[in-house]
Amino acid sequence: MRGKKLFAAALSLLVAGAVLVTGCGGGAKTTGEKKEGAKYTFRLAETHPPDYPTTMGDKKFAELVYERTNGRIKIEVFPSGQLGEEKAVIEQVQLGAIEFTRVSASPLAEFNKQLGVLSLPYIFDSDEHMWKFLTSDMGNKMLDGLETSKMKGLAYYSSGSRSFYARKPIKSLDDLKGLKIRVQQSKINMDMISALGASATPMPYGEVFSALQTGVIDGAENNYPSYYSSNHYQVAKYYLLDKHQRVPEVLLVSKAVWDKLSDEDKKIIKQAALDSVKTQRELWDKFEKESEAKLRAAGVTITEVTDVKPWQAAVKPVIDKYGPEYKEVLEAIDKARK
Template structure:
């Protein structure tokens, strides 16, 4: 009788262990520097919802927004080493690691956000993504980073000459530093989280970013002059640590890629709505929005293109991007 009881107990324990394994969930941590509710944050949450649904709960995603895990430079190293599994980050900070990312970061390359979306979701985007794997990450998809423009605390910028002598915060990217220099201003690479205090204390005169970032980071409180020059439309990358990617089955890899693509389409919808809402917020708060003639700005970029588009292969790559309709 005791033997039967022991066998029964063992079977119950074994069943419980098996059931636990069958329902085991892998929690994936994802970083974002933007605040909760921002389109990229919400898109990664949506990715997590779809992933949990398509894998029957085997995977879930926890999004650490508002730079909880550090600024972009910190989280890039974390995802490369496998400390975190996922990361949403601008493409520009990858420029020094993945040379081909320099091209989509060039000023006035894309004609509109829609053009950038079509390019990055084509085989051109696949070619750019291929360079990431040598540096420990796999690109799951591209998000829309919006059109970036200059804003400052001093005056309206209606021409290239108005930028002369001003100091602007830029992403830590040589392309951005050279772009600002070509316009006669001084570039100051600085973490995103330090921009507000930098403008407020006069360390910098302004920065450059899109309407949602300008609004959500409250930069409009210290920099009232926004110039809609739209110099860059730099894609965002949503990446996964290759350490963790390589552990996935082929079937799960397909699921990850598919739901990432769907999350990008969701992000585009959220982004377009947020741009309109953010512009209204900053205008209502008293920001002055100017719309300069872009051609002189485009003409000033000649030395930047000479420096970075310096081989026949890169010239062809740029031509292919511009040919996408």
């Protein structure tokens, strides 16, 4: 009991400290006795390395905010999981102990149910289709829906599409049948793998390389950059480009922090987030192409799925199972297709 009280006290001090730091300079006067806006120093938590496209997007966002406030608002980016892993960081952002973060939309479905639709397989025909939806009224509504969970969604970032890779040749849907495939721990992902005839094997990302190496699993799924940077291609040299999921990233701010900002500062931060998307997407596209080239040079066999209809037919039970709870969003996704 005493330990819990000490933890609560420490957490209160942490939050109070954040408020004190962010409030410094508020209402201060310049030498000309002209009032200037409040000065803030915020932190942005990022799990990816410093040179990763999402981290570079974070940095562009911070740079734009700094420039547009004449240095009054400084956002320091902490890459490589320095402030913790995504789930722990999300909790800290809700408390206001960490002000900003960039996370995958997948874990955010726990806080805004509508975001879960983004994990459904084959709902987007292309990257252009996805972005047309994300920038629509419904896409913005999904970002705003995070406010009920003490977070404010600022913008979406790209993370490409996910495809399958394995230790043995996979060139078709039939080749997946019976394979043990590692997936992220979510019901939708597990149901998708089962519908495709494979055996879903949830496990932490950090264990995948050794599991592939020892044959505990036969394959996994991810985007080109992650497949390359994780070195999974060294033990699973067959990549089947089916693009079953396109799950974007989300740039977030704590609502506790957001509510303390002036309307002018809110406008600057929101627009800077939206303007940073162009940089992030361009860097992602370049990074993806470079990763593909390196994979081909390393001898990876890449097979592209040219007809996705059999794959869509196979996962129809998954869409039928979860579709009703995402009816409104799926209709908006279909509208973006047209």
